[in-house]
Amino acid sequence: MSFSFFRPSSRPKSPAELVRAIRDSLVALDAKTVAEVQALEKALEEVDKNFLSMRQMLLGDGDVEPIPDQVSQITLEVCKEGVLDLFVHKLPVLGWDARKDLVHCWGTLLRQKVGSSYCCVGYIENHSELLEFLVTCYDNKEIALNCGNMLRECIKYPILAKYMLESASFELFFKFVDLPSFDIASDAFATFKDLLTKHETMVSEYLNANYEKFFELYEMLLTSANYVTRRQSLKLLLEFLLESPNARIMVRYISEVRNLKIMMTLLKDPSKNIQISAFHVFKVFVANPNKPLEIISILVKNHEKLLMLLHSLPVNKDDEQFEEERGILIKEIERLSSISEVC
Incomplete structure (x- = not known):
C-alpha cells in the first residue's frame, strides 16, 4: 500500500x-x-x-x-x-x-x-528618491491609493516628513489635491494634511522659510473651481494657522490685503458650508487688534457689503458661539466705518 x-x-x-x-x-x-x-x-x-x-x-x-x-x-x-x-x-x-x-x-x-x-x-532617509517616486505615483490611478497609504506611514517620522516638505515634489500636491478623480484627490489631500499638521514645529519652520511660495500655491486651492478643494483647503488653512507654533505665520497672513480679499470672495460663495468656513478665517482679520491700515481701509470701503454678507450667513440657533462672534464682527466693522466717517 x-x-x-x-x-x-x-x-x-x-x-x-x-x-x-x-x-x-x-x-x-x-x-x-x-x-x-x-x-x-x-x-x-x-x-x-x-x-x-x-x-x-x-x-x-x-x-x-x-x-x-x-x-x-x-x-x-x-x-x-x-x-x-x-x-x-x-x-x-x-x-x-x-x-x-x-x-x-x-x-x-x-x-x-x-x-x-x-x-x-x-x-528611506538615505534613498529619498523612493519618497519622490511614491509622490509622483498619484498620477497613476492604478496605484495612487496604495502610494498614499505608504506615504502617510512615512510622514509619521519627522525626518521623512521634513524631506517631503522641502523636496521639489511637494509642490505636486497642489495639483494632486485638485484632480478630477474624487478618490485620488481626497487621498492626496489626506497626505497633504498630514504633512502640514503632524509635526507642528517643523511645519512652522518650513512655512517661515517658504511663506510667499507656499501661500501663492495655496491660493490656487482656495480659489479652485472644485467645491471640495475649496472647502477642504479652507478648513485646513484655519487648522494649521491656529497651531501655536504658527503664530508668526498667522500674524503675517492676516496682515495681507490679498488674503483678506480671498476670504471676502469666499464669504459670497454659493455653498453655505464654504461661507461658514470662510467666516472663521475672516473673523481673525477683523478681530486682529493690530490691523494694518491697508486692512482697515478695505474693511471700511466694503463695510456695507460685508455687513450684508454677515447678516445673511446661515443662522444656527444651536451654535451660540457663532452667533456671538458674528455679532462682534458686525460691531467692529460698524465701529471702523463710523470712525472713518468722523475722520
Whole structure:
C-alpha cells in the first residue's frame, strides 16, 4: 500500500530566505528579462505567494502571533538586500493582492526598531528618491491609493516628513489635491494634511522659510473651481494657522490685503458650508487688534457689503458661539466705518 500522498510539508523559509525569494521574484518582473506573457504571469504568482508569506511573518495569521525575532530579522534583511527599492519601483507592475499585502507590511516594517534605530526609516532617509517616486505615483490611478497609504506611514517620522516638505515634489500636491478623480484627490489631500499638521514645529519652520511660495500655491486651492478643494483647503488653512507654533505665520497672513480679499470672495460663495468656513478665517482679520491700515481701509470701503454678507450667513440657533462672534464682527466693522466717517 502506498502512502505517497502523505508527503511532509516543505520546510518554512527563514526570514533571510524569504527576503531573498522576494527579491528574486521582484527582479524577475523586469520587462527586460520577461519575454513572454506566461513567464510574467508566473513571476507575478511567485510575488503574490512571497508577499503573503511576508505578511504572515510580519503580522501573524489568524490565531498565530508574529514572532518578534523573525520580524526584526526580516526587517534587517529587507534593508540589507535593498528590497525596499524594489517594493517601491515595482509597485506599478504588481497585482492587486500583492499591492494590498505590501501596504499592510509597509507600516509594520517602518515601525520596527532594531537596536537603537528604525532600520527602514533610515534606509528611506538615505534613498529619498523612493519618497519622490511614491509622490509622483498619484498620477497613476492604478496605484495612487496604495502610494498614499505608504506615504502617510512615512510622514509619521519627522525626518521623512521634513524631506517631503522641502523636496521639489511637494509642490505636486497642489495639483494632486485638485484632480478630477474624487478618490485620488481626497487621498492626496489626506497626505497633504498630514504633512502640514503632524509635526507642528517643523511645519512652522518650513512655512517661515517658504511663506510667499507656499501661500501663492495655496491660493490656487482656495480659489479652485472644485467645491471640495475649496472647502477642504479652507478648513485646513484655519487648522494649521491656529497651531501655536504658527503664530508668526498667522500674524503675517492676516496682515495681507490679498488674503483678506480671498476670504471676502469666499464669504459670497454659493455653498453655505464654504461661507461658514470662510467666516472663521475672516473673523481673525477683523478681530486682529493690530490691523494694518491697508486692512482697515478695505474693511471700511466694503463695510456695507460685508455687513450684508454677515447678516445673511446661515443662522444656527444651536451654535451660540457663532452667533456671538458674528455679532462682534458686525460691531467692529460698524465701529471702523463710523470712525472713518468722523475722520
